């Protein structure tokens with residue numbers, strides 16, 4: 797007797813069996829969970845890359861970022877958002893803002909974040 801890793805029910809196995817689940821329903825459930833986790837991870841990876849990209853872009857375009865007034869953000873970051881769309885297929889500013897700031901705080905906070913990067917000594 798072994799115990800199913802998914803539902804905890806005991807099931808019969810041949811001594812040498814490496815089965816971990818009582819049946820297809822449970823092994824299928826686990827397969828779906830794993831697939832969901834991996835797509836969540838993939839999204840996290842993309843968000844991380846977008847953040848790194850924006851930080852780098854802010855450093856490379858320091859003068860532009862520091863000189864951009866908060867009401868002209870859209871024009872300034874257009875080349876940036878175009879690049880992100882080309883590279884990562886994401887053009888929604890809310891998604892980009894969330895990727896960088898952890899939640900969608902809009903363009904202004906995104907620019908504030910970029911200005912902050914440029915204010916740092918490492919820039």
Ligand SMILES: [Zn+2]
Pocket residue numbers: 800801802803804805817818819822
């Ligand atoms: Zn089971």
